[in-house]
Amino acid sequence: MVDKITNVNNKFLTQQATSFLNVFHEPVTPHDLKHRFDILNIHNDGRIPFKEFLTVAEDLGIAFTGTEGREVYDKITNCGKNQVLDEEAFTGGYALVAENENVAIFYKKLLGGGQYDYQDGRTELAMEQMSEALKDHKEDWSQRIQF
Secondary structure, three states, rough: OOOHHHHHHHHHHHOOOOOOOOOOOEEEOOHHHHHHHHHHHOOOOOOOHHHHHHHHHHHHHOOOOOOHHHHHHHHHOOOOOOOOOOOHHHHHHHHHHHHHHHHHHHHHHHHHHOOOOOOOOOOOOOHHHHHHHOOOOOOOOOHHHOO
16 A cells, blocks of 8 residues: 555656646645545545546536547546546546646646536626625625625
8 A cells, every 4th residue: 555655656746747736726746636536436436437527527617529538537547457437547547647638638627626616596796896896884794795
């Protein structure tokens, strides 16, 4: 087990050129990958099936065409011993970002917080709209916003 951890850390040391950042704008670490895998492993069975992988890619705003999704999934899966997208393959797949553009896009959006969290009925406000709504300082801020 220690050899696997050391191996993953060595892969990260060689991947500094990718300069991927996590949601806190810090360099990606093996812990970041393990954490993301745990989040994506919704059935807690230690693996991510192809269909779920495509759903994740779609949620990230990645539109794989034709066989691109299968290619990326297979490339990442081949980084593990079990030929499934388990934690070993997922963390090892990060080493492919320098070699494959689609793999790089997947990991960059996933680790950089690129998930689209659609909430029905909610809209984005422009900065001008927020300023206008908050300009009255006589009431508590929560009372000044009625959207």
